[in-house]
Amino acid sequence: MPSRSTRSVDPLDDDDYPAYTMGRAAEMLGTTPGFLRALGEHRLITPLRSEGGHRRYSRYQLRIAARARELVDQGTSIEAACRIVILEDQLEEAQRINQQLRSQDSEPRPKATV
Template sequence: MKLPMDDEHAALFTVGQVADMLQVRQAFLRRIDDHQVVSPQRSPGGQRRYSRHEVGRIQQVVTMMDEGMTLPAIRRIIELQHELAELTRERDELARRLDALGEGGGPR
């Protein structure tokens, strides 16, 4: 049985918990959500709930801001990282299909 703590995308943490974990202000977390840099899930009551994956992403944002990057630049970097991951998955799937066709003993 898979527990919620085992799922890095399970929304487990409140704004206050994440702020304490990462030593950032709650207003900072709300700001990066408003700028669509890291947007957590919402509880049925509308409160932000963060997953371990999102906490890791926030750590990246803090590091990039410490290096002098703006939130729009950080959002674009994150978008490009996501696009690159998608393209890599597609490439790997196509390579797997080509390998399977080659192993099928088709015409050469």
């Protein structure tokens, strides 16, 4: 799963900035607003709400939704697709942490003086 960016000065450069309306997000993904609502019901993505109560999606959320759509298009049920994407994300995070820990273990340590 693509990594999330760190916060930047311009909100539109931020992967987590909720820049896309439900209609625009569905159009970009080639799906329906109902599909995006279903992803929310299965707790794969939780859109932020505008002051008027409209759903807004970030680029990061759209990448997650696109992966779920890939799986659904291949015949996976939406519930299973959401679970797969969640597990893929957890695996990626565990691998990242594992790599960090391995990097720390391979750093030379100062020798103790007696």
